[in-house]
Amino acid sequence: MPIHNDLYAKLRDFGYVLIFKPTIYSPEGILKGNCDAELVLQTMIEYPNYDKALIASADGDFQCLAKYLKEKEKLLKILIPDQAHYSALLKDISTNDNNLLDFMNPLKEKLEVKEK
Numbered sequence: 001m002p003i004h005n006d007l008y009a010k011l012r013d014f015g016y017v018l019i020f021k022p023t024i025y026s027p028e029g030i031l032k033g034n035c036d037a038e039l040v041l042q043t044m045i046e047y048p049n050y051d052k053a054l055i056a057s058a059d060g061d062f063q064c065l066a067k068y069l070k071e072k073e074k075l076l077k078i079l080i081p082d083q084a085h086y087s088a089l090l091k092d093i094s095t096n097d098n099n100l101l102d103f104m105n106p107l108k109e110k111l112e113v114k115e116k
Contacts, residue, residue, distance in 0.1 A: 021035040021038055036059065043065060052074055053076060054076045054079060056080075058081055058082065058085060063090060063092065063093065070100065075093075077100055078101050079104060080104065081104045082104070082105060084105075
């Protein structure tokens, strides 16, 4: 079983609902999944069904969603993959509340797959 299938199974076991979106390859061979608008829409469709949202992204396109969820006290955290590379638009969300941004860099050792 591929590693990502194990991860998906674990996330489901923990109670997460996973929604997959179609992807395509660009002519340059780059995998594209341009689903920012769909993720924002899905977040708002599910709005009454969750207490807090965790946004895992470094993309400034989610700034408006994060800002709205923060105002409504529904934003748990923005989890950013790399502390050295993320949109300045997300920095504005953490103004007066530094606990809203968290970074995955320190988690590398815990999350990486190691060969046996």
